[in-house]
Amino acid sequence: MAIPILLVAGFLGAGKTTLINQLLRNPGGKRIAAIVNDFGAIDIDAALLESSTEGLVSLKNGCICCSLQGDLLRSLASVTRRHPVPDAVVIETSGISDPAEIIRNLLDPVIFKAAALETVATLVDAHLLTNEPQLWDDPLWLSQARSADVLLVTKAELIGQDAAAHLIAKLQQRFLPKPVFRLLADLPLEILFGYGPGEQRAPGPARPTSLPFFATTSWTATKPLSLAKFQHALNVMSQTLLRAKGIVTFAGEDPRPLLFQLVGSRATLTPSPLAPGDGLEAAIVLIAREELADLTMITSLLDEAVCL
Structure with a gap:
């Protein structure tokens, strides 16, 4: 069967x-x-x-x-x-x-x-x-x-x-x-x-599709992030991206990793069951419609959010 x-x-x-x-x-x-x-x-x-x-x-x-x-x-x-x-x-x-x-x-x-x-x-x-x-x-x-x-x-x-x-x-x-x-x-x-x-279920006839193209990039950091600077980057991301998902940690008293999710203009940070990865303090995937994407600008803003 x-x-x-x-x-x-x-x-x-x-x-x-x-x-x-x-x-x-x-x-x-x-x-x-x-x-x-x-x-x-x-x-x-x-x-x-x-x-x-x-x-x-x-x-x-x-x-x-x-x-x-x-x-x-x-x-x-x-x-x-x-x-x-x-x-x-x-x-x-x-x-x-x-x-x-x-x-x-x-x-x-x-x-x-x-x-x-x-x-x-x-x-x-x-x-x-x-x-x-x-x-x-x-x-x-x-x-x-x-x-x-x-x-x-x-x-x-x-x-x-x-x-x-x-x-x-x-x-x-x-x-x-x-x-x-x-x-x-x-x-x-x-x-x-x-x-x-x-x-x-039977296969339907092949048909051409005209779907939007997407651009994606991945961003990582080896040091914790500044919450204030990350929020600034988030303001830009919410106006540009379709979706972002990742795991981040912020500098401060609470070093626990957080699951970051952005859908349209709605963003959430919740406790994460796992860390960003070996030697990493943040790992995020960014997705945008190709014709609207300026992912380089967003990754630059995220770079600025990393605590030195």
Whole structure:
């Protein structure tokens, strides 16, 4: 019997890593293997997941809908040959991946016999979609939503109960007949391993895609950062970047590492379960639309935030 595959898609910062962490920590008695894909030379997502599972494969510095297609299929073939055999495989796409292309890759006849795509779950960031309504017409976001078997709404608590209900109703109307759920902490596995058409899924006709191009860079520091200067850099990043994620430490009384995340104009700093890396005090991945990117300026501002 083929191992079921859950493909987790969603725009930058929608909460894909959080969902996969939840699945790995509460697998419901299943052996779950995870394949993650971060668009950057520093794979922050994989680092955050490493403490959760031994069955983790990391693909980085590209996206699995284009430059890493071969890596994905080879990694998936390797996972299916493990002993004991996993009960399920979860594949996390990068936030800039087009699931339609990945689905076609997963329908490779050799792979499909060993691991069959069962469900495509696309995460929808309620806060981002509410504050950036132009995403409703964004080609990449639309492809991610249309490729899904089920839509999972994240961060609904940030927009309020009434706004969340309105957004879910709009998603249901726009993408009928796809089921739409608000992603909760106790989401049952049956929701994720049961909505796809499984072996009835057939490859669709190839179609050209016109998706925005993205620029990415990775930045590291070997000394702690000044919080005030980092906040200055953050003001610029929030106006320029689509997404930033990393682990940082600040000079001062509390040297503990913090997980830094930026999605649009919203930034958070929370305790990190791991350090930035050997000999590092900070490691950040920056992603922007290519035509709007000035990543050199941002890395210069981050350089200025390093305490000498």
